Amino acid sequence: MKTFVTRRIVIRLLWVVGFGVAGFVVYAWQSAIPPADPPSADSFDADTLRRGAQLAALGDCATCHTAPGGETFAGGRPVPTPFGTIYSTNITPDLTTGIGRWSRAAFERAMREGVDREGAHLYPAFPYDHFTLLNDADSAALYAFMMTRQPVEARPPENHLPFPLNMRFILAGWKLLFFRQGPYQPDAKQDGQWNRGAYLANGIGHCGACHTPRNSLGAEIRTRHFAGGEAEGWYAYAINSDSQSYEAWNADALHTFLRNGWHEQHGDAHGPMAPVSQNLASAADSDVQAIAAYVASVMGKPVPRQHDNAAADPPSNDTGAALYATSCASCHDGTRPLPFGGVKLTLSTAATGETPTNLIKVILDGLHPPEGPAGAIMPGFSGTLTDGQLESLVSYVRANFGARPPWTGVESSVREARSRGGD
Ligand code: HEC
Ligand code: HEC
Ligand code: HEC
Structure with missing residues (x-):
């Protein structure tokens, strides 16, 4: 029984x-969307193409879809994730290896639902969980821009992902749990510029892809929007009310920093933030202003910062002090103007931030000018400092410029940065 x-x-x-x-x-x-004949270039007007170019800049398409030394938009750039490496695809309108046979519907489905023309689910290393907010007009302009680029024949390398993550259909489960489809819904309590900024920052600009922490399945934690996240071995600081910046940000400072890549009270954009600001330099100025206004509102009214450990009496650290005096002080005394001179390190979130990650990376690798126009230059010290010296220097900078409680885990952060090497 x-x-x-x-x-x-x-x-x-x-x-x-x-x-x-x-x-x-x-x-x-x-389902697959049937291959289409590519639209002719003169089916798009100049305004649409100009808007498309601005959107591609806001969306960092070229940054992710261009391999080091490769042709623009031809893909093959490794995008590192905690789960493995995913290669960006060729998004030039090449008929066989690119998206030349993608209709506008197929392109829009990829941008808004993360599904390719043949019906396969795409990895969210492609930030379609943000691009889904795009409205129809912007999506059409972006399509027009992409379809009028120079076709390049190129195939990306195979992804390096362990089983079962290499099975694309399981991404449907990820989407079921974490993906919310757009388009952007305006917030009636906010004004037009705020809504425009929110639409751009959370949509095409995908700021949260780096600045929002992720859960163990790689999805952004919505309740911790902009609370600080990770990107390619760097820490993307909090850009909400948790901001650790010594000088409070405001919309003007954000606008200058995003557009020019530096601000005299905040230093320069580096690591994965450097290409973001280089791209924003060619976006529409009113769009960058809207993003700045929105981010400033998310940060909220600046509160006078409590300097928990006000550097009145930092612990003695002769090694750190000596290293700072010989290796750093001449450039960082704040007398040489940005972007080629160094800021006083009190102004750098690398010294006041939550983790020592960026300070360690900047010291080890230095800062190199981007290709093209000259940029800020700082030598790297990976070959001249031992791990012990680096730890003393980092603790010294924290205590004397950060004016915040000492970091824990400096030693393991140094080890991790060393093992990753420069990138
Ligand atoms: C953070 C890096 C990143 C950014 C930024 C990015 N992409 Fe991608 N994109 C990828 C990766 C990685 C893939 C491949 C995903 C996969 O294989 O599942 C991809 C795939 C695509 C695809 C699908 C192509 C195919 O053949 O399957 C399209 C279309 C696309 N991206 C367009 C764009 C456009 C347009 C932009 C700018 C608005 C953009 N991407 C910005 C990383 C990025
Ligand atoms: C040859 C000049 C030079 C030397 C030496 C130098 N730096 Fe720099 N550093 C720069 C420049 C230029 C920048 C970019 C402008 C800026 O952000 O301050 C920079 C940026 C930085 C930043 C990022 C600041 C920010 O914008 O948030 C940190 C942190 C930093 N340096 C720390 C150090 C430390 C620690 C040393 C000593 C080991 C050092 N630097 C030595 C020139 C130098
Ligand atoms: C590809 C990853 C990535 C994306 C996308 C990105 N950021 Fe960043 N951001 C970083 C990293 C890493 C840093 C820390 C290094 C630095 O200060 O430049 C940073 C720094 C910043 C800072 C300086 C904060 C401080 O306290 O010093 C601001 C402001 C900022 N980002 C705003 C934005 C906005 C707004 C967007 C969207 C338009 C954005 N970021 C998109 C990675 C990213």
């Missing part, structure tokens, strides 16, 4: 599981 009842329960459970799996397969399945 007992076993009979158990068996009935087991059979029912199997049915439930079976329906669940079948339902998931139906949900996960996406």
Whole structure:
């Protein structure tokens, strides 16, 4: 009797599981969109193309879709994730290896739902969880811009992902849990510029892809929007009310920093933030202003900072002090103007921030000018400082310029940065 009842329960459970799996397969399945003849270049007007170019700059498309030394938009750049490496694809309108046969509908489905033309789910290393906010006009302009680029024949290398993450259909489960489809819904309580800024920053600009922390499945934690995240071994500081910046940010400072890549009270954009600001330099100025106004509002009214450890009496650290005096002071005494001179390190969030990651990376690798126009230059010290010296120097900078409680885990951060090497 007992076993009979158990068996009935087991059979029912199997049915439930079976329906669940079948339902998931139906949900996960996406149809292919038939290949289309590419639109002719003169089917797009100049204004649409100009808008498309600005959107591509706001979306950092070229940054991710260009391999080091490769052709623009031809893909093949490794995008590191905690799960493995995913290569960006060729988004030039090449007919065989690019998106030349993608109709506007296919392009829009990729941008808004993360599904490619053939119906395969795309990895969220491609920030479609942000691009989904795009409105119709902007999406059409971006399509026009991409379809009028120079076609390049190129195939990206295979992704390096462990089983089962290399199975694309499981991304349907990820989407079910974490993905919310757009387009952007304006907030009626806010004005037009705020809404424009929110649309751009959270959509095409995907600021949260780096500045919002992620959960163990790689999805941004919505309740911690802009609370600080990771990007390519760098820490992307909090840009909400948790901001650790010594000088409070405001909309003007944000606008200058985003557009020019530096601000005299905040230093310069480096690591993965450097290409973001280089791209924003060619976006529409009113768009960057809207983003700045929105981010300033998310940061809230500046509160006078409590300097918890006000550097009145920093612990003695002769090694650190000596290293600072010989290796850093001449450039960072704040007398040489930015962007080629160094800021006083009190102004750098690298010294006041939550983790020592960026300070260690900047010291080890230095800062190099971007290709093209000259940029800020600082030598790297990876070859001249031992790990012990680097730890003393980092603790010295924190205590004397950060004016915040000492960091824990400096030693392991140094080890991790060393093992990653320069990038
Ligand atoms: C953070 C890096 C990153 C940025 C920024 C980015 N992409 Fe991508 N994109 C990727 C990666 C990685 C893939 C491949 C995803 C995969 O294989 O599942 C991809 C895939 C795509 C695809 C699908 C192509 C195909 O052949 O399957 C399209 C279309 C695309 N991106 C367009 C864009 C556009 C347009 C922009 C700018 C608005 C952009 N991407 C910005 C990383 C990025
Ligand atoms: C040859 C001049 C030079 C030397 C030497 C130098 N720096 Fe720099 N450093 C710069 C320049 C230029 C910048 C970019 C402008 C800026 O952000 O201050 C920079 C940027 C930085 C930043 C990022 C500041 C920000 O914008 O948030 C940190 C942190 C930093 N340096 C620390 C150091 C430390 C520590 C040393 C000593 C080991 C050092 N630097 C030595 C020139 C120098
Ligand atoms: C690819 C990753 C990435 C993206 C996308 C990105 N950031 Fe950043 N951002 C960083 C990193 C890393 C830093 C820390 C290094 C530095 O200060 O430049 C940073 C620094 C900043 C800072 C300086 C904060 C401080 O306290 O010093 C601001 C402001 C900022 N980002 C705003 C933005 C905005 C607004 C966007 C969207 C338009 C954005 N970022 C997009 C990675 C990113």
